[in-house]
Structures are given as C-alpha cells and as structure tokens.
Amino acid sequence: MVGRKVLRSHANIALAMAQTATSHMQTDVLNLKKRMKVTYDKYYETENLFGEPYPELIQFFAEFPVKGKVLDLGCGQGRDAIALARLGYSVTGIDNSRVGIDQMNEIGQNEKLKLVGQVGDIYAFDDFSEFEIVLLDSMFHFAKKDKAKEIGLIKKIISEIKIGCLIVVCIQDIGDKVQTLNQAIDFKERYKRLVDQEFKYVFEDSDSGHKTETGYRMIIIEK
Numbered sequence: 001m002v003g004r005k006v007l008r009s010h011a012n013i014a015l016a017m018a019q020t021a022t023s024h025m026q027t028d029v030l031n032l033k034k035r036m037k038v039t040y041d042k043y044y045e046t047e048n049l050f051g052e053p054y055p056e057l058i059q060f061f062a063e064f065p066v067k068g069k070v071l072d073l074g075c076g077q078g079r080d081a082i083a084l085a086r087l088g089y090s091v092t093g094i095d096n097s098r099v100g101i102d103q104m105n106e107i108g109q110n111e112k113l114k115l116v117g118q119v120g121d122i123y124a125f126d127d128f129s130e131f132e133i134v135l136l137d138s139m140f141h142f143a144k145k146d147k148a149k150e151i152g153l154i155k156k157i158i159s160e161i162k163i164g165c166l167i168v169v170c171i172q173d174i175g176d177k178v179q180t181l182n183q184a185i186d187f188k189e190r191y192k193r194l195v196d197q198e199f200k201y202v203f204e205d206s207d208s209g210h211k212t213e214t215g216y217r218m219i220i221i222e223k
C-alpha cells in the first residue's frame with residue numbers, strides 16, 4: 001500500500017516536472033517568436049538602410065505652414081522622423097526595433113532635435129489625439145494574414161485624431177494596395193484628400209549595389 005503511494009507521489013512529481021518543462025518550453029517558444037518578430041533589428045545593422053526620405057514627402061512637410069507634432073508609426077531608423085525634426089516639427093517615433101530607435105535617438109540628441117523615439121508596438125499605441133500629423137511610411141502591405149489588423153489601425157487612427165489633423169500614408173503602388181487603403185479610409189465620411197501623388201522609390205542594396213525601382217503612392221487626408 002505504502003509502496004504504491006510512494007510510486008504514485010513519484011509519478012505526480014514526474015508529471016509536475018513534465019508540466020513545468022512544457023510550460024518553460026512554451027514560454028521559450030513565445031519569447032523566440034517575439035524575438036523573431038523584431039526582424040528589423042538585424043536589417044538595421046546596415047545604417048540608413050532605406051536611404052533618403054522621398055523628396056515628395058519632404059516637399060509637402062517643408063511647405064506645410066504649421067510645424068506641429070508628428071507621430072511617425074514604424075519610424076525604423078528615423079529616415080523620415082529625423083528629416084521632419086530638422087524641418088522644425090516635434091516628432092515622436094514608435095518602432096519595435098530597439099536598434100532602429102537607438103540609432104535615431106542618437107542623431108536626435110547629437111543635433112538637439114525635437115525628436116523622441118520609443119520602442120513599442122504601434123498596434124498597442126492609442127494616444128493619437130496628441131498629434132497633429134500621423135505618418136505611416138511603408139507600414140501597410142495588406143497581405144492576407146495582416147489585412148484586417150492593418151485596416152483596423154487605419155480606422156482607429158482616423159477616428160481618434162482631432163478634426164483638422166492629418167494622416168500621411170506612403171504605400172507601394174502594386175496590386176490592389178491603394179484601393180484597399182482608400183476603402184479603409186472611407187471617403188464617404190467627407191475627409192479631405194489633400195494629396196494623392198504617385199512617385200518612384202529607388203532602393204539600392206548597399207552590399208550588391210543592386211537597384212530596384214518601385215511605384216509608390218503618397219496619400220494625405222485631413223480629418
């Protein structure tokens with residue numbers, strides 16, 4: 001009888017150990033997935049990966065009369081955020097790449113720019129009403145698995161920014177991406193379309209020197 005009890009308690013301990021090991025493994029897998037998601041940490045070992053900001057974007061911001069508060073969602077290494085801060089805007093950049101944010105903040109601090117970079121998930125951000133302009137450059141792909149989430153973010157930003165504030169989206173002009181973006185914005189709501197501009201973006205791979213040219217679209221809406 002006693003022997004059976006001991007056996008059972010050993011079995012319970014073994015089961016508990018197995019459960020603990022499984023839960024550690026699950027945590028490890030979750031952590032690994034989280035780490036794997038921040039793929040841009042690795043890409044940003046190449047400084048200034050995406051090159052210069054688009055001249056069309058800079059021209060718009062340079063000519064825009066009020067140099068207010070800009071939120072750059074997915075700011076990366078600060079390609080746009082740094083340029084806008086240099087134009088006199090107060091820029092907050094959010095990105096989940098610590099490497100990109102650190103590079104951007106270093107430049108901001110050296111040049112004493114009004115530029116703050118924060119590591120974070122743009123889908124968890126909800127202080128949109130603090131900003132006059134929300135910028136999303138190369139953030140939407142509308143791939144099947146992300147489409148609903150991306151459309152949800154656009155709708156959330158538009159609903160939360162104040163009247164008169166802007167949302168600036170730069171997106172690859174291929175397939176039905178622009179059409180999907182326009183549907184997400186829902187122009188029946190009488191938002192003002194300030195800009196709808198086509199341009200070309202040339203990306204040069206710094207290692208191979210290989211250049212690719214992509215059609216791009218910049219859409220700017222005033223709420």
Ligand SMILES: C[S@@+](CC[C@H](N)C(=O)[O-])C[C@H]1O[C@@H](n2cnc3c(N)ncnc32)[C@H](O)[C@@H]1O
Nearest residue numbers: 040074075076079095096097120121122137138
């Ligand atoms: C194609 S890059 C564009 C970077 C920048 N907007 C530019 O045009 O130079 C996409 C950026 O979005 C960031 N990103 C993707 N998903 C994110 C999320 N959920 N939260 C925060 N940043 C994210 C990536 O780390 C990366 O820096």
